[in-house]
């Protein structure tokens with residue numbers, strides 16, 4: 126089983142690798158063209174989940190295709206076993222790692238989702254997950270947005286969105302991983318405390334508001350939601366983030382369900398992939414690979 130601890134730890138703390146491919150669609154190398162680019166996701170992965178939500182909210186389904194990988198990552202990495210003949214229909218490849226090697230044979234980093242492939246040059250454009258949603262929201266993609274698509278990153282709210290996203294990334298999105306992957310008590314408690322302090326602040330912030338910033342749906346909501354959706358089913362037990370469940374926060378729970386009711390959020394949330402991925406792939410945390418049956422939560 127892949128052991129993500131081996132190459133990403135420092136002093137008992139979980140450290141993410143920098144994203145290696147950082148091309149931009151809309152640049153000279155990668156002009157924006159309908160059907161030219163393809164997105165690779167795991168429905169379990171919170172970073173990939175963001176890209177699916179934005180693609181759907183902005184109506185980019187025809188502009189950019191998607192391949193979903195098998196929720197279980199083995200020692201060969203992500204596999205295309207959900208596609209006919211176990212091969213990605215776009216590249217004919219069997220493993221996501223092959224896309225990385227085709228782009229750069231010397232690449233020795235992790236083969237991560239989400240990533241975007243260029244079917245013309247047959248190379249990866251980007252695996253830079255914080256930039257992928259912003260790219261979909263950018264001027265280059267605007268001509269391909271559906272009519273009436275929301276502006277998820279309005280100029281006048283960017284500073285506030287960026288500031289909130291920064292706290293949410295460090296303490297919540299990545300905070301749950303830092304708690305779950307910690308190999309010292311100190312590192313675990315530090316991340317655990319920061320996580321619940323931020324969740325408490327978000328609970329207060331949502332009082333009287335439907336959304337996090339500017340009383341409208343923005344990139345800030347897109348980034349928080351995937352972690353909330355996974356929290357009670359996975360992070361609470363698998364990553365030991367068990368001070369409170371999201372269902373224990375009246376504001377956050379109502380907010381999470383409000384977003385879930387929007388098809389771009391709810392229909393891209395796959396609890397089966399989410400649970401099987403974490404509990405079966407992270408065998409260093411869950412050696413038996415047993416997937417818990419609960420919790421019984423009604424999202425509707």
Ligand SMILES: N[C@@H](CCC(=O)N[C@@H](CS)C(=O)NCC(=O)O)C(=O)O
Pocket residue numbers: 127129141142143144167169170171172202235236237238239252254
């Ligand atoms: N590219 C980023 C974030 C994306 C990411 O972590 N994706 C996970 C799934 S949630 C992945 O594909 N991991 C594959 C691996 O670690 O081998 C990173 O390396 O930190």
